Amino acid sequence: MDSCVCAALAARDYEVYALHCSYGQRTEDRECQAAHAVADRLGFRDFLRLRLDIFRRIGGSALTDLRIDVPEAPADGAAIGAEIPVTYVPFRNAHFLSAAVSWAEVLGARTVLIGAVEQDSSGYPDCRLAYYEAFQELIRKGTREGDIVVKTPLIHMQKWQIVALGLELAAPLDLTWSCYSGSEVACGVCESCVLRLRAFERAGAKDPIRYANRWAGPEAGETNQEGAA
Amino acid sequence: MDSCVCAALAARDYEVYALHCSYGQRTEDRECQAAHAVADRLGFRDFLRLRLDIFRRIGGSALTDLRIDVPEAPADGAAIGAEIPVTYVPFRNAHFLSAAVSWAEVLGARTVLIGAVEQDSSGYPDCRLAYYEAFQELIRKGTREGDIVVKTPLIHMQKWQIVALGLELAAPLDLTWSCYSGSEVACGVCESCVLRLRAFERAGAKDPIRYANRWAGPEAGETNQEGAA
Numbered sequence: 001m002d003s004c005v006c007a008a009l010a011a012r013d014y015e016v017y018a019l020h021c022s023y024g025q026r027t028e029d030r031e032c033q034a035a036h037a038v039a040d041r042l043g044f045r046d047f048l049r050l051r052l053d054i055f056r057r058i059g060g061s062a063l064t065d066l067r068i069d070v071p072e073a074p075a076d077g078a079a080i081g082a083e084i085p086v087t088y089v090p091f092r093n094a095h096f097l098s099a100a101v102s103w104a105e106v107l108g109a110r111t112v113l114i115g116a117v118e119q120d121s122s123g124y125p126d127c128r129l130a131y132y133e134a135f136q137e138l139i140r141k142g143t144r145e146g147d148i149v150v151k152t153p154l155i156h157m158q159k160w161q162i163v164a165l166g167l168e169l170a171a172p173l174d175l176t177w178s179c180y181s182g183s184e185v186a187c188g189v190c191e192s193c194v195l196r197l198r199a200f201e202r203a204g205a206k207d208p209i210r211y212a213n214r215w216a217g218p219e220a221g222e223t224n225q226e227g228a229a
Numbered sequence: 230m231d232s233c234v235c236a237a238l239a240a241r242d243y244e245v246y247a248l249h250c251s252y253g254q255r256t257e258d259r260e261c262q263a264a265h266a267v268a269d270r271l272g273f274r275d276f277l278r279l280r281l282d283i284f285r286r287i288g289g290s291a292l293t294d295l296r297i298d299v300p301e302a303p304a305d306g307a308a309i310g311a312e313i314p315v316t317y318v319p320f321r322n323a324h325f326l327s328a329a330v331s332w333a334e335v336l337g338a339r340t341v342l343i344g345a346v347e348q349d350s351s352g353y354p355d356c357r358l359a360y361y362e363a364f365q366e367l368i369r370k371g372t373r374e375g376d377i378v379v380k381t382p383l384i385h386m387q388k389w390q391i392v393a394l395g396l397e398l399a400a401p402l403d404l405t406w407s408c409y410s411g412s413e414v415a416c417g418v419c420e421s422c423v424l425r426l427r428a429f430e431r432a433g434a435k436d437p438i439r440y441a442n443r444w445a446g447p448e449a450g451e452t453n454q455e456g457a458a
Contacts, residue, residue: 048286054279054328060335084373090334091327091372098323099283105319106289126371134370138363142355143320144313 001176001196002154004038005162006115008171009153011042017107018047019100023092024056024064027183034177041172050099061089063180084123087180087191093126097135097150104148112150119158129155159199167205174208188213230405230425231383233267234391235344237400238382240271246336247276248329252321253285253293256412263406270401279328290318292409313352316409316420322355326364326379333377341379348387358384388428396434403437417442 010016020035022028032049039047055064062068068086093116100112116127125131132152140146154162166173178196179186186193188211200207239245249264251257261278268276284293291297297315322345329341345356354360361381369375383391395402407425408415415422417440429436 050283050286052281054331057277057279058332058335060331088373089331091331091368094323094327094330094367094371098320098327101323102283102289102318102320103287106287125373125375128370131367131370134363134367138323138360138367139320141357141363142323142360144317144354146354 001178002115002117004176005166005171006113007038007042008169010113016044018044020049021096023052030177030183034175037175038172052095055089062086063089088124101148105143110148115154116152118155159195160202163199163203185210185212230407231344231346233405234395234400235342236267236271237398239342245273247273250279250325252281259406259412263404266404267401281324284318291315292318317353330368330377334372344383345381347384388424389431392428392432414439414441
């Protein structure tokens with residue numbers, strides 16, 4: 001969802017080349033399908049799917065290591081993000097940004113956008129502004145011209161503000177995929193689904209995607225809230 | 230050769246997990262074979278071969294794009310390294326280091342070594358000390374504990390000093406592969422071969438590997454020098 005809203009912002013301001021990384025995350029094919037659909041609807045110039053085999057080979061994250069369970073969100077509504085969760089993929093975003101910067105150098109592109117979110121996210125160290133500032137310095141020192149700029153337009157937004165911005169931009173949120181567990185229909189109970197559903201609720205909007213733990217149809221909201229009360 | 234000497238230093242001081250990246254460079258299988266042989270002789274704990282498909286897909290470097298010729302070194306002995314060469318692979322070392330740091334986080338390793346060389350190298354921006362200092366800051370900001378240290382023990386050495394250190398450490402230089410072009414026998418004329426041969430000459434030593442443009446056998450040195458005079 002963050003990537004989609006970031007992509008809609010990019011489409012407003014730039015000619016866009018989209019990079020999608022399949023890094024062994026449980027739902028990589030579903031995510032790639034979603035990313036491709038978003039890129040199509042937004043009319044991007046190109047779409048590059050990269051495959052990174054390192055994370056599945058080294059393990060260490062619930063997202064890529066099938067022996068580690070993806071946790072459900074705390075049932076009592078306790079804060080998510082107090083510590084680095086098992087879904088943290090070690091140093092993941094450095095791989096994504098390195099790929100984007102390499103491609104930007106070849107294309108002659110000057111701007112790399114990434115939908116990272118610091119507040120209201122899950123405590124990943126590579127989603128903080130300070131991390132992107134450090135990456136910017138790395139680009140200054142380690143590229144041919146040193147002039148590629150990394151932008152993180154969502155970094156200080158809360159998830160509900162991202163939903164609101166997405167609605168304002170008519171971003172194709174209906175095509176997005178956030179769930180850590182499912183493959184056809186989002187589970188609605190993993191941390192990522194819960195953060196997403198809370199965000200739509202707080203933005204006063206209905207999430208256009210379907211969830212496995214909810215009735216489809218207009219009465220879904222009431223039924224689900226009774227069940228969870 | 231730099232990687233081999235760095236590996237020999239690592240073997241002296243640490244339990245070593247070796248990372249080799251096949252990134253679409255022309256000689257990736259030959260390089261991997263050499264790296265594996267070095268790791269075997271030095272008794273490393275593990276050897277991970279990563280495949281990065283990005284560079285062959287985006288192009289932009291003579292090392293990975295077969296449409297761009299690998300240049301020979303200037304015949305008149307002019308300085309190599311005055312500007313960034315066509316063999317520069319855009320932002321390459323960020324991919325290598327990102328992989329090493331990800332793996333280190335999973336292993337609980339605290340040190341990453343890389344045989345980058347600033348002086349006497351080929352003008353690659355991602356071989357400068359300032360680049361590794363920037364990467365160090367990225368690790369501080371973007372990893373779980375922030376305590377992994379990147380070491381570049383060769384960064385301020387000249388190539389001949391690296392050869393001398395390698396001989397001192399009994400590093401398996403006979404197993405290494407430096408050539409940009411060849412696959413069975415090193416070409417002896419590409420920039421990488423020329424830098425290597427000059428280094429052995431200045432260190433007062435004989436390169437233990439074979440070259441395609443030289444006679445095998447004890448008279449090789451004289452014959453070649455006459456031809457190149």
